[in-house]
Amino acid sequence: MAATDKALAGLRQMIASGELGPGAKFPPEPELCDHLGVSRSSLREAVRSLGALGVIESRHGSGTYVSALDPAAIISRFSLSVELIPLEGVLELLEVRRVLESHATAAAAARQDPELAQRLGAILDRLESTTDATEIQHLDAEFHGAICTAGGNSTVTALTGVIRGRGGHYRIFEPGADFDAIKRTSDRGHRAILDAITTRDPAAAATAASAHIAQTELWLRALRPDPQPELP
Amino acid sequence: MAATDKALAGLRQMIASGELGPGAKFPPEPELCDHLGVSRSSLREAVRSLGALGVIESRHGSGTYVSALDPAAIISRFSLSVELIPLEGVLELLEVRRVLESHATAAAAARQDPELAQRLGAILDRLESTTDATEIQHLDAEFHGAICTAGGNSTVTALTGVIRGRGGHYRIFEPGADFDAIKRTSDRGHRAILDAITTRDPAAAATAASAHIAQTELWLRALRPDPQPELP
DNA sequence: GTGCCAGAAATGGTCTGATGACTTACGCTT
DNA sequence: AAGCGTAAGTCATCAGACCATTTCTGGCAC
Numbered sequence: 001m002a003a004t005d006k007a008l009a010g011l012r013q014m015i016a017s018g019e020l021g022p023g024a025k026f027p028p029e030p031e032l033c034d035h036l037g038v039s040r041s042s043l044r045e046a047v048r049s050l051g052a053l054g055v056i057e058s059r060h061g062s063g064t065y066v067s068a069l070d071p072a073a074i075i076s077r078f079s080l081s082v083e084l085i086p087l088e089g090v091l092e093l094l095e096v097r098r099v100l101e102s103h104a105t106a107a108a109a110a111r112q113d114p115e116l117a118q119r120l121g122a123i124l125d126r127l128e129s130t131t132d133a134t135e136i137q138h139l140d141a142e143f144h145g146a147i148c149t150a151g152g153n154s155t156v157t158a159l160t161g162v163i164r165g166r167g168g169h170y171r172i173f174e175p176g177a178d179f180d181a182i183k184r185t186s187d188r189g190h191r192a193i194l195d196a197i198t199t200r201d202p203a204a205a206a207t208a209a210s211a212h213i214a215q216t217e218l219w220l221r222a223l224r225p226d227p228q229p230e231l232p
Numbered sequence: 233m234a235a236t237d238k239a240l241a242g243l244r245q246m247i248a249s250g251e252l253g254p255g256a257k258f259p260p261e262p263e264l265c266d267h268l269g270v271s272r273s274s275l276r277e278a279v280r281s282l283g284a285l286g287v288i289e290s291r292h293g294s295g296t297y298v299s300a301l302d303p304a305a306i307i308s309r310f311s312l313s314v315e316l317i318p319l320e321g322v323l324e325l326l327e328v329r330r331v332l333e334s335h336a337t338a339a340a341a342a343r344q345d346p347e348l349a350q351r352l353g354a355i356l357d358r359l360e361s362t363t364d365a366t367e368i369q370h371l372d373a374e375f376h377g378a379i380c381t382a383g384g385n386s387t388v389t390a391l392t393g394v395i396r397g398r399g400g401h402y403r404i405f406e407p408g409a410d411f412d413a414i415k416r417t418s419d420r421g422h423r424a425i426l427d428a429i430t431t432r433d434p435a436a437a438a439t440a441a442s443a444h445i446a447q448t449e450l451w452l453r454a455l456r457p458d459p460q461p462e463l464p
Numbered sequence: 465g466t467g468c469c470a471g472a473a474a475t476g477g478t479c480t481g482a483t484g485a486c487t488t489a490c491g492c493t494t
Numbered sequence: 495a496a497g498c499g500t501a502a503g504t505c506a507t508c509a510g511a512c513c514a515t516t517t518c519t520g521g522c523a524c
Contacts, residue, residue, distance in 0.1 A: 003507060004280070015316050022318070028475060039508045041273060044477090048236070048277040049284035053313040060476050061516030071321040074313045081285040081306045084247050086254070089303040092387040099335045099388075100328065155324040156331075235478060260504060271479045276506090292505050293486030468523080477514070485506070493498080 003038040007046035010036040015055065015066055026056070026064040053077060072158035079162045083169065087220065090166055094217045097163040101144065102210040104151030104160070109197045109205035116150050117198045124194060128187050133173045136183075141168070143190060147197070147209075172219050182219065189215060235270040239278035242268040247287065247298055258288070258296040285309060304390035311394045315401065319452065322398055326449045329395040333376065334442040336383030336392070341429045341437035348382050349430045356426060360419050365405045368415075373400070375422060379429070379441075404451050414451065421447060 001009070011032075014020050026032060033043050047064060050056045054077035058064045067073065082093065108116065120143060127139040141164060148157040172182060189212035196205035233241070243264075246252050258264060265275050279296060282288045286309035290296045299305065314325070340348065352375060359371040373396060380389040404414060421444035428437035 012312075012316065042507060045277055045280040048280045052281035052284045055313050055316055058476060060514070063475065069317050069321065071317055071324050074317065078310070080244075081287050084244065084287055085301050085303055085306065089301065089387070092303050092385055095385050096332065096387055096391065100331055103331045153324055153327050155321070155328055159328065274478060290505060295504065473518070
């Protein structure tokens with residue numbers, strides 16, 4: 001087995017066996033090299049691999065630690081790869097978002113939480129009064145994110161967030177011929193979702209969310225040419 | 233910005249900008265070091281990071297290439313991190329699987345595909361006649377995997393597969409007091425799913441799949457102590 | 465005794481150079 | 495034209511040195 005793979009397997013085993021739980025500190029690099037039988041370079045490459053996956057994290061001058069191993073945090077790391085997926089693949093991902101988010105929206109509607117509806121309404125008021133593409137994107141994320149959070153499953157929130165972030169790189173809301181029509185349709189969709197939540201109608205909420213995201217899929221399909229994601 | 237981060241950003245930018253598409257080959261390491269302004273160690277750590285995420289892959293003696301950037305392949309890389317998530321988190325993930333897989337099962341039922349029903353029936357025949365834990369796990373994966381594939385979204389198939397694989401590390405089907413009852417309930421659940429697919433009833437299929445996976449969640453909750461995932 | 469500060473120790477981050485291992489391409493032989 | 499061996503190209507690994515950051519420790523001032 002290759003050196004880096006050996007180190008990778010060893011590190012994973014230390015976590016999987018329970019020897020090191022969430023937040024635990026690894027031995028210093030020289031000690032790990034000795035224990036795993038690889039050079040420092042190979043060990044460090046293995047550490048980077050697990051770091052990219054959100055499993056461990058190194059702090060300069062302090063040490064290397066097992067992460068919290070929280071599913072939401074780990075899924076968020078996916079954005080590093082998802083942001084590079086071409087449009088073809090993004091459309092498949094949007095189906096995942098549609099299914100998960102309509103589920104979460106129904107769960108949010110089932111909750112007896114007037115404060116949530118009020119907060120969502122405030123977001124929509126701001127969203128409907130702006131035409132700035134960046135602001136639209138942020139408020140849209142805030143709206144859907146708040147609903148998913150109310151849905152109660154942080155993993156779903158993280159996953160839908162990653163996918164939504166990827167879709168956001170395709171600027172639907174650029175000033176153009178169709179801008180007004182698209183914006184009006186989008187605003188209507190958001191209001192339909194909020195109405196269903198306000199009236200505590202989970203089935204209507206699921207339908208509204210599903211339709212809203214399906215509409216986004218249609219817009220993206222029309223945008224095929226020239227995707228230019230911006231990296232942070 | 234740190235050297236490795238600089239290299240990471242540079243590599244991602246080369247892909248995101250379209251300079252290098254799926255399958256394209258990167259320049260040799262020394263050239264990349266020069267271009268990105270970092271040492272070879274730092275470059276290699278950045279490459280490993282993106283490799284772990286399934287974005288690029290290095291082939292010894294050949295070169296470093298952009299991966300296919302297929303969403304299903306990228307999601308499959310998640311198993312490296314998901315397999316390390318503690319039981320608490322796995323339960324949240326199972327809700328994701330339940331929602332996605334019941335959707336995919338409904339889609340499979342909507343298809344007019346007698347050959348699928350026949351194939352699934354053959355799997356269940358084998359599954360019902362075995363009591364070996366490993367074989368049960370494999371046949372269960374084959375059954376649900378075939379259904380998800382028929383659902384038509386490879387991203388959903390990959391995601392549910394990763395989560396199912398994680399759950400599989402908790403051995404529900406170990407010989408014990410409840411083995412017979414659990415096995416019988418599980419078999420019944422599978423048959424209910426197949427019946428719904430055979431009769432082309434998407435709603436019933438979604439319900440059956442959802443109930444079946446919810447049952448798994450209950451069994452896992454009862455298994456809290458001593459999870460020992462086996463790494464390959 | 466408490467709080468602060470400087471220095472020392474511990475630890476990860478980066479760079480350099482050399483060597484090994486594998487793949488690919490080329491040219492030679494048959 | 496096919497097969498084969500060699501050479502070039504490329505990634506994999508190791509070793510050692512030095513830098514940057516964090517953390518610990520001891521002593522000093524109050």
